[in-house]
Amino acid sequence: MKQPGRILLVDDEEDILVAGKLLLKRHFEDVEICNRPENIPKLLGDFDFDAILLDMNFGPGESSGQQGYLWLEKILSIEPQAVVIMITAHGGVDVAVDAMKRGATDFISKPWQNDKVVSTVSTAVKLGRSRTEASALRHTNKCLAQLSNQHAQPIISQSAKMKDVLSVVQRSAPTDANVLILGENGTGKEVIARAIHSQSQRxxxxxxxxxxxxxxxxxxxxxxFGHKKGAFTGANEDRIxxxxAAEGGTxxxxxxxxxPLHLQAKLLAVLAQREITPLGANKPVPFNVRIVAATNTPKQTLLxxxxxxxxLLYRLNTVExxxxxxREREEDIAIIAEHYLAYYSRKYHKSELSLDAGxxxxxRRYQWPGNIxxxxxxxxxxxxxxxxxxxxxxxLQLAAHDQTVSPPAEKAPSASVGKEPTDDVGFNLEDIEKQTIARALKTYRxxxxxxxxxxxLTRAALYRRMEKYGF
Structure with missing residues (x-):
């Protein structure tokens, strides 16, 4: 079977072109030949070549290899990822090695051996396809990163407290320092993390x-950390x-x-050594990633x-x-509400909506236990x-919600969550579930x-029920 691949053979000797094409056509799907190097730019514009075989000398009496250097440079200026194999006369190995230092991938000496030519070109084609795939993946990752950043939520604020936060973000973002973001649920920790990322060199x-x-x-x-195929039951393929996956990014x-503490130890070891060992692998893999962490756990609990x-805390909170x-950003409540009002008006195709003074x-009076x-x-x-x-x-239907905020508590007794529902709820299962969820949320602040x-429940399941009951 012929190997997929498009080859370009450039030489001024017709015998070399004919012999080379006959040989390569038996092993590769497409072979183009060119006897005039000045046609190379047009050919590169018309086709994508997996490998290019380029003679070192053109014209009678030429043996310095300068023409080969010149056209090698032009090819790489047009297509930096091109895989170029130099063709040199016997005894011109030093010239070919010099060409490899200038960007060529390999060389073939005249008169050549057919098996050697096929083997060299086959390896070059595989390299060319790998470079093409790697380049496509880089472009894809760049597009995905740009799309991800485009959909990041804006930071809407005019309060003094948030100005202090944004000042820290602005000063720390350009560095590679690890950042720990503290705050209650719903305060926008991921939004701040994305802002740090977007303002960084990554x-x-x-x-x-x-x-x-x-x-x-x-x-x-x-x-x-990922795993290798066969590392455990169900590991049917390698997984990164x-x-x-975050290599080079955040x-x-x-x-x-x-x-849990035992997993904290594993995370600490990885962050300290800056390398991971996937499950089932023997060799560690270094990584270049910036770490931004977040938690709703109070600082005193972390201590x-x-x-x-x-x-681990000291490793994570280089910047905190x-x-x-x-509830401590009263001046921001109205402008954030206006932002979401405009967004959901467009989403649900409602006419221009507004909020009255009431x-x-x-x-502004509501305590917003769930924050933003x-x-x-x-x-x-x-x-x-x-x-x-x-x-x-x-x-807004806020009257039915509790208007107060529970006093700080690191952990409430679990028995308070398991109390029987009060008699006035009756036997309606949805009412009992709603009251139980409300009591659990209030108990755990x-x-x-x-x-x-x-x-x-899982976090996702609880979020669904909170949305169902309007929490």
């Missing part, structure tokens, strides 16, 4: 997110881990505070050695950013259900991971 590279709160302990190493470790490794809750005042995420859901629901172009406080664990 901004055109990929941004990979890992929700450590949703990764099971048994899959932690496979998810982050998230750390390697890895965002969300909910890092929920990581408890029984819950979080202090050496603490996001204020929305609605804005209710939002809750505000977003409230506005979306209001846009969907509204019957007028002006949204009132009634459209809207820490989704802890509330979901107490309820025996």
């Amino acid at each position: 901004g055109e590279q990929v941004f990979i997110t890992v929700d450590l709160g949703a990764v099971s302990e048994s899959l932690f190493e496979s998810e982050l 881990g998230r750390i390697q 890895l965002f470790l969300d909910e890092v505070g929920n990581l 408890d050695d029984n819950l979080f490794r202090r050496d 950013v603490t996001l204020p809750p929305l 609605a804005i005042e209710v939002m 995420r809750e505000l977003q859901h409230v506005v979306e629901r209001a846009v969907i259900l509204c019957q007028s172009s002006v949204l009132t406080s009634a459209d 809207y820490n989704i991971s802890h509330a979901a664990k107490a309820l025996g």
Whole structure:
């Protein structure tokens, strides 16, 4: 069978061209020949060649190889990824080696041996296709990174506290320092992480997110470090881990505070050594990734050695950013609401909507235990259900929500979550579920991971129920 590949043979001797084409056509699908090197630019414009065989000398009496150097340089200027094999007369090995230093891939000596020519060209074709695939992958990754950055949410703020946060982001982003973002659920930790990435020197590279709160302990190493085929039952093929997938870019470790201590030790070792060993592999693989981590766990809890490794904390928080809750950013509530109002008006094809003064005042008084995420859901629901172009406080449906914020508590007794529902709920299952979820959220101060664990749900399942019941 012929090997896929398009070859270009450039030589001024007709005998060489005929013999070369007859030989190569038996092994490769397409072979082009050229006896005038000045036609090379046109041929490169018309075809994509996997390998090019280029003579070192053109014209009678030429033996210096200067013409070969000249055309090699022109080919590489037109197509930097071109795979060029130099053809030189016997005894001109030094000239060919010099050409390889200038960018040629290999050389063939005249008179050649057919087996040697076929073997050399076959290797060159494989190299050319690998370079083409690698170049395509680089362009694809660049496009994906650009698309990812384009869909990042804007940072909407005019409060003094957020100006301080953005100042830290602006100063730390251009560096490669690890950043730890602290803040309650829904305060926009991922938005800040993406801002750090986009303002860094890695901004055109990929941004990979890992929700450590949703990764099971048994899959932690496979998810982050990858695995080789056959490493464990079900590993039917090699899989690259998230750390390697983020090569050259930024890895965002969300909910890092929920990581068990024994997995914290593994993460610390990887970050300290800057290399990973995929499951089933023997050799470590170095990586070049910037780490941005986030957690809703309070700083005091992170300093408890029984819950979080202090050496890992110091590794992660070279720069520390603490996001204020929305209730402490009163001046931002209205402009954030206006932003989502405009967005969901377009999404649901509603006419231009606005908020009346009463609605804005209710939002300012409300404590927003779910922060910006809750505000977003409230506005979306209001846009969907509204019957007028002006949204009132009634459209927001905030009156039914608890207007107070629970006092800080690192962990509430688990028994409070398991209490029987009150008698006034009756036996309606949805009412019982709604009340239980509300009690769990309030008990754990809207820490989704802890509330979901107490309820025996996944984070995703809890989010779906919160949306269902309007939390």
